[in-house]
Amino acid sequence: MPQATYSARALVVRKVKLGETDRIVHLIADDGRLVKAVAKGARKPTSPFSSRLEVFSVVDVLLAQGRSLDIVKEARLVDAHAGVRLDLLRAAAAAPLIECIAKAAQPDLPNPRSYACAVAALDAMDDAEAGDALAIGAAALLKVYSFTGFRPSFDACVSCGRRLDVDAARQERSLLAFSAFDGGVLCDSCGRFSDAVRLSAETLGWARFLLMSTFDDIEARHVERRISFDVLHLCQTWTRAHLGGRSKALDFVFSCGLF
Numbered sequence: 001m002p003q004a005t006y007s008a009r010a011l012v013v014r015k016v017k018l019g020e021t022d023r024i025v026h027l028i029a030d031d032g033r034l035v036k037a038v039a040k041g042a043r044k045p046t047s048p049f050s051s052r053l054e055v056f057s058v059v060d061v062l063l064a065q066g067r068s069l070d071i072v073k074e075a076r077l078v079d080a081h082a083g084v085r086l087d088l089l090r091a092a093a094a095a096p097l098i099e100c101i102a103k104a105a106q107p108d109l110p111n112p113r114s115y116a117c118a119v120a121a122l123d124a125m126d127d128a129e130a131g132d133a134l135a136i137g138a139a140a141l142l143k144v145y146s147f148t149g150f151r152p153s154f155d156a157c158v159s160c161g162r163r164l165d166v167d168a169a170r171q172e173r174s175l176l177a178f179s180a181f182d183g184g185v186l187c188d189s190c191g192r193f194s195d196a197v198r199l200s201a202e203t204l205g206w207a208r209f210l211l212m213s214t215f216d217d218i219e220a221r222h223v224e225r226r227i228s229f230d231v232l233h234l235c236q237t238w239t240r241a242h243l244g245g246r247s248k249a250l251d252f253v254f255s256c257g258l259f
Contacts, residue, residue: 003064003065003066003071004064004065005062005063005064005065005073006062006063006065007060007061007062007063008027008029008030008035008060008061008063009029009030009058009059009060009061009078010027010028010029010030010035010058010059010061011027011028011056011057011058011101011115011118011119011122012025012026012027012053012054012055012056012057012058012059013026013027013028013055013098013099013101013102013105014026014055014098014102015042015053015054015055017043018038020043021040021041021042021043021044022038022039022040022041022042022043023038023039023042023043023049023053024036024037024038024039024069025037025038025039025042025053025072026102027059027061028101028102028105028114028115028118029115030112030115030116031110031111031112031115032105032109032110032111032112032113032114032115033105033106033107033108033109033110033111034102034105034106034107035063035070035107036069036070036107037061037063037066037069037070037071037072038066038069038070038071038072039053039072039075040071040072042072048075049072049075051077052075052076052077053072053075054080054085055085055098056080056081056084056085056091056094056098056122057077057078057079057080057081057085058077058078058079058081058119058122059075059076059077059078060075060076060078061073061074061075061076062074062075079119079122079123081122081123081125081126082126083125083126083127084122084125084126084133088258089130089133089258089259090125090126090128090130090133092249092252092253092256092258092259093125093130093133093134093136093137093253094121094122094125094133094137095249095252095253096137096141096232096235096247096249096250096253097118097121097122097137097140097141097144098118098249099247099248099249100141100144100145100239100243100247101114101115101118101144103239103243103244104144104148104243111147111148113147114144114147114148117140117143117144117147118140118144120215121136121137121139121140121215123215124136124215124216124218124219125137128219129222130258130259131222131223131224131225131228131259132218132219132222132223134223134225134228134229134232134253134259135210135218135219135221135223135227135228135231136215136218136219137228137232138207138210138228138231138232138235139210139211139213139215139218140215141232141235141238141239142207142210142211142231142235143211145235145238145242146211150183150238150242151211152180152183152184152207152211152238153183153184153185154166154184154185154204154205154207154208154211155185155208156184156185157185157186157187157190158179158182158183158184158185158186158190159182159186159187159190159194160187160189160190162187164176164185164187166185166201166204166205166208167205169201170201170202170204170205172201173200173201173202174200174201175198175199175200175201176198176199176200176201176204177190177191177194177196177197177198178196178197178198178199178204178234179191179194179195179196179197180234180237180238180240180241180242181194181195181241182194182195182196185204197237199234200230202227202230203227203230203231203234206223206227206230206231207231207234209221210223210231225259229254229259232250232253232254233254235247235250236250236251236254
């Protein structure tokens with residue numbers, strides 16, 4: 001009986017060796033679902049899959065449904081995002097986003113906004129400066145958290161709902177209570193009864209800006225690398241609280257010395 005087939009546009013987020021010549025690829029379909037499929041012969045230099053199914057690439061694929069893993073029958077490259085894939089700094093800046101969306105995606109849970117956000121971020125990073133790519137990557141992480149149901153609150157206490165003036169606190173160079181497990185900022189009263197840490201209002205204000213701004217606006221702003229790193233540390237805490245475990249890609253960004 002012939003296998004049922006279906007077509008999809010997808011973002012390649014991971015590849016794993018299988019046997020001597022095959023590869024398992026993890027794809028985020030354009031509806032946000034996670035698809036795992038075997039690309040037979042993909043590790044052979046002459047295979048058409050070898051250059052098309054690379055991480056960061058957007059592809060049109062024809063897949064045959066399998067019992068546990070689907071099978072890639074055809075793949076057409078739509079966008080290799082070569083500016084990201086072939087540049088070490090941009091690739092390092094984009095890797096946490098790819099790792100995050102791969103962790104958050106589920107096989108039977110559509111989330112098209114996460115897919116669209118990730119592709120738009122990669123498009124923006126493709127020719128961005130390294131510092132701008134870091135800021136775009138941090139913004140994309142915050143947006144994907146939000147589209148997955150874990151949007152951080154930067155304007156109101158997550159416990160009592162009291163509005164917090166982050167901009168005023170920023171001008172005063174104040175520290176504010178922030179709890180990733182609780183979901184964001186806390187007022188001074190509620191912060192006493194949680195595991196909150198004190199973060200600078202500057203960091204929280206920039207995190208809010210990155211969350212709410214377009215990638216074009218972020219690139220035009222030329223966010224300082226120091227600020228991007230502070231927001232990425234916040235993202236690491238958020239990932240550990242809501243996606244389970246640390247982000248290895250973020251650990252690399254913090255320790256590699258490239259930036």
